[in-house]
Amino acid sequence: MTGLYIGGAWGPAADGATFATLDPAEATVITECAEVGPADVDRAVTAARAALDDPAWAQLPAAARARLLWKVADLVEEHADELAELETRDNGQPLAVARNVTVPGTAEHFRYFAGWCTKIEGSVLPVSYPDTLHYTRREPVGVCALITPWNFPLMIAAWKLAPALACGNTVVLKPAEQTPLSTVRLVELMELAGFPPGVVNLLTGGAETGAALAGHAGVDKISFTGSTAVGRSLVHASAGDLKRLTLELGGKAPSIIAADADIDAAVAGNVQGALFNSGQVCAAYSRFYVDRKRADEFTSKMAAAAAALKVGPGLDPATDLGPLISEEHLMSVDAHVRSALYDGAQLVTGGRRADGPGFFYQPTVFAEVTDTMAVAREEVFGPVIPVLAYDDPEEIVGRANGLEYGLAASIWTNDLSTAHRLAARIKAGAVFINMIHVPDAATTWGGYKASGWGREMGPYAIDAYTEVKGVWTHLGRV
Missing domain, CATH: 3.40.605.10 (Aldehyde Dehydrogenase; Chain A, domain 1)
Structure with a gap:
């Protein structure tokens, strides 16, 4: 003891x-x-x-x-x-x-x-x-x-x-x-x-x-x-x-993928940004705003990357995603997945408990998500990726700032002037441009709003x- x-x-x-x-x-x-x-x-x-x-x-x-x-x-x-x-x-x-x-x-x-x-x-x-x-x-x-x-x-x-x-x-x-x-x-x-x-x-x-x-x-x-x-x-x-x-x-970090983004790089970064520690990260990228011209490509590649990750015990060297913390938390994540399906989101991959005696959940990707759906508004704290399309870059700041949370955000674009203009307008304690969220002892950490x-x-x-x-x-x- x-x-x-x-x-x-x-x-x-x-x-x-x-x-x-x-x-x-x-x-x-x-x-x-x-x-x-x-x-x-x-x-x-x-x-x-x-x-x-x-x-x-x-x-x-x-x-x-x-x-x-x-x-x-x-x-x-x-x-x-x-x-x-x-x-x-x-x-x-x-x-x-x-x-x-x-x-x-x-x-x-x-x-x-x-x-x-x-x-x-x-x-x-x-x-x-x-x-x-x-x-x-x-x-x-x-x-x-x-x-x-x-x-x-x-x-x-x-x-x-x-x-x-x-x-x-x-x-x-x-x-x-x-x-x-x-x-x-x-x-x-x-x-x-x-x-x-x-x-x-x-x-x-x-x-x-x-x-x-x-x-x-x-x-x-x-x-x-x-x-x-x-x-x-x-x-x-x-x-x-x-x-x-x-x-x-808590957080519900938006990740904004612009039309000019390198989609392969964005997928590689965002799969980690969303699923690191099985999504049990307060700064996890957990709602993905993608320019409609690139949304299908991003979604299919994200789904393929997520599905390729190995879910298993943390002590197994081959494991990419470990278990969720508890049965209670797994049921909460699953309830969010069921809610997204009920609301009309399109399940692309995952969506259920993974095999094993522990609290494992498949990495899950949704398309056709709207801002009103709970999966796009509430902190899931699990391996769930909702993809939302946008048409006008001017609309994205209002949508990204539209929740009570403001811990972190991410921007993916090849135009750094656009990135820094967006970073100035997004209400979040940390904004990561073309990279995943990382902690560093020398940098400040904390959130806006709730x-x-x-x-x-x-x-x-x-x-x-x-x-x-x-x-x-x-x-x-x-």
Whole structure:
């Protein structure tokens, strides 16, 4: 059984409760995890609050914080194979993705923010009063509750942990109950790196745990990645004491394929943009606006490329698409497929559960989709590709911006001036031109509208995890 990590010690939940985590490729139990209750949440927040003021952390030089984060990156790389296999078994993503994207991306984030530790600075500002000095300083926000999703549990934990700790905060980390194992191992490595007790705390449990953290008076900030519905609930739960919030929420990213696009290149990029991690990506390209003159060609080639992908267990080296996370989620994806058929979309390939004991679904392509269909409007979070034709390039911005989401978008054209004009008009936090969506520690990430509040990664993450204080001094005689 995996336990909780509170105040530098591992142990069970206060009431001894546990829950099972499953291998989605086999639909079998991997292990039992401690399931936290209110008493455990309170202990973790109390430990984080005490560590925030403890000189062992509060007075640790910035360069020493940097060395701790750098050590975590080294340990992640030393244990790369173990972490990748844990991620694949618990989440289902192909082992090649875990080895080549997830684990390197985790180490990259710790190294990038290690570099920021010694560069968090204030400024001296000229003021209008004589004989007066004014300067600013950046200080930690305080105790941060970090709530991570199940689709990339290890890497997204690093997105939040690394900047929070670089800025001198303490944290209570809550991974998704479906995929806690790689995060548990990461915290073990962070303990080995030498973080003082209470700086990093780990709670494993379900939605009630996140709600308890959001409502706890000892938490200063929440950083959450997950669905828009849960994000809204956290806003309400945290409103009483006006906690700082960073929310990275749902998406329904449009991909625009212009008449002059290289269709073969667009297909190669969009099949990955749509189906990476079996479409369980908040930035997945999930509605495809194609110039009507090229729509048939694009659709047939997309269907052929999707149908050629091998669906299977993530540990099989030949697998391109792993399982969905759970039976419940598979049924949700299938319901969207049934809805599209009912609404009159034309099924080109896929459209049903794939063979195997786990939660596998065929990559699915629809043609003749309209903007009013649910499959074109709602986040499916699975391997479903709806193709929508357009006639006038001027109409496409309004259609792309027509949903509540605004996380990511993609544009495929050989005319870069057109691409950049479109990018300026599309309401999305990230626009990718002639490429798939990629994360990078140095770049900003976050959404417009119902896709979130605030930004993660890059320099903007320092803003998210610090408070700015102004200090005034009168230099004349008193």
